Amino acid sequence: MAKERRVKGEWKRLSVQAAMFLLQNPKLQNFFLGTIDTGKTKVLCAPGLNCYSCPAAAGACPIGSLQSALSPQKPKFPFYVLGFLLLFGVLFGRWICSHVCPFGLVQDLIYKIPFPKKIRTFRGERILRLLKYAVLLVLVIGLTLFDTLVPYFCKYLCPSGTLFGAIPLTVSNPMLRGQIGLLFWWKIGVLALLLLLSVPIARPFCRWLCPLGAIYGLFNRFALLGMIFDENRCVGCGACETVCPMGIDPKGQVDSAECIRCGRCIRACPTGSLARRFGFASQAHKKSTM
Amino acid sequence: MKRTTRILLFAALSVLGAAFVLIGAFSGQALAVLNKAIRVCLECIGIG
Numbered sequence: 305m306a307k308e309r310r311v312k313g314e315w316k317r318l319s320v321q322a323a324m325f326l327l328q329n330p331k332l333q334n335f336f337l338g339t340i341d342t343g344k345t346k347v348l349c350a351p352g353l354n355c356y357s358c359p360a361a362a363g364a365c366p367i368g369s370l371q372s373a374l375s376p377q378k379p380k381f382p383f384y385v386l387g388f389l390l391l392f393g394v395l396f397g398r399w400i401c402s403h404v405c406p407f408g409l410v411q412d413l414i415y416k417i418p419f420p421k422k423i424r425t426f427r428g429e430r431i432l433r434l435l436k437y438a439v440l441l442v443l444v445i446g447l448t449l450f451d452t453l454v455p456y457f458c459k460y461l462c463p464s465g466t467l468f469g470a471i472p473l474t475v476s477n478p479m480l481r482g483q484i485g486l487l488f489w490w491k492i493g494v495l496a497l498l499l500l501l502s503v504p505i506a507r508p509f510c511r512w513l514c515p516l517g518a519i520y521g522l523f524n525r526f527a528l529l530g531m532i533f534d535e536n537r538c539v540g541c542g543a544c545e546t547v548c549p550m551g552i553d554p555k556g557q558v559d560s561a562e563c564i565r566c567g568r569c570i571r572a573c574p575t576g577s578l579a580r581r582f583g584f585a586s587q588a589h590k591k592s593t594m
Numbered sequence: 595m596k597r598t599t600r601i602l603l604f605a606a607l608s609v610l611g612a613a614f615v616l617i618g619a620f621s622g623q624a625l626a627v628l629n630k631a632i633r634v635c636l637e638c639i640g641i642g
Contacts (some may be wrong), residue, residue, distance in 0.1 A: 385618070487641070
């Protein structure tokens with residue numbers, strides 16, 4: 305189990321995450337009014353897992369919108385939502401997970417709570433990571449296609465909807481509070497479990513369950529924003545692997561679907577062998593000029 | 595992944611994504627997204 309290592313410059317990413325949260329959720333006054341925004345900006349899909357029932361949300365959740373479009377009552381190819389997902393994915397890949405997603409921010413903050421033994425990865429975690437693809441194929445797409453109007457992922461799993469939608473709305477809206485039942489407590493339980501797991505393990509939801517991360521990860525290899533590894537500069541110190549919040553080895557997996565492009569490995573590397581790629585530089589290692 | 599492949603995939607998916615957004619917008623799917631997003635999703639908040 306790797307010892308937790310501090311990386312300089314994390315405050316910059318946290319600042320970007322906070323700014324992105326406010327950009328996607330500017331209607332903060334609605335937290336006190338017990339209502340949600342009904343503005344026209346909600347025609348646009350937000351890039352991260354930002355529930356449209358969050359009182360402050362100014363955009364639409366892409367996963368919620370996708371499930372809504374897949375309703376079997378009026379089956380149609382979800383061009384609009386898929387178009388947004390394609391554009392976000394091909395431009396940013398999973399950079400959105402580390403810099404834009406509000407639930408990613410929450411997990412990052414919770415992970416800062418001290419814990420005796422932070423867990424980087426464990427035996428069998430590879431199989432758990434496949435679970436997010438099952439969530440995407442079964443909960444988001446499969447079951448929604450066969451059942452009428454039930455967004456299974458949103459209803460039974462999404463912790464972002466619980467944290468940013470369910471809790472603020474039921475606190476400030478007595479009418480909704482009066483309708484709390486078993487489903488609400490199930491969702492609270494799921495959220496609580498994920499937040500508890502976020503103390504010893506970085507980003508458990510992103511690693512194992514997020515269908516949006518599953519989609520964006522597929523674009524990592526050819527997204528405009530990516531990463532480069534220079535084998536010639538690497539001295540094999542393992543600093544990158546130690547600091548990676550997703551528990552991968554950046555040296556060998558720089559285009560991995562698990563990499564959320566947080567940049568911690570870049571900042572931790574003493575020789576500059578890892579760098580961001582903005583463009584289409586080849587993944588072939590740079591030749592030494594020495 | 596080769597640079598050419600990367601560029602081709604990026605270009606193709608960008609165009610496809612933009613086309614999908616436009617097709618969806620003109621076929622009323624954008625309005626459907628808006629109509630869903632401006633109403634409290636009871637399932638999302640654990641009520642429905």
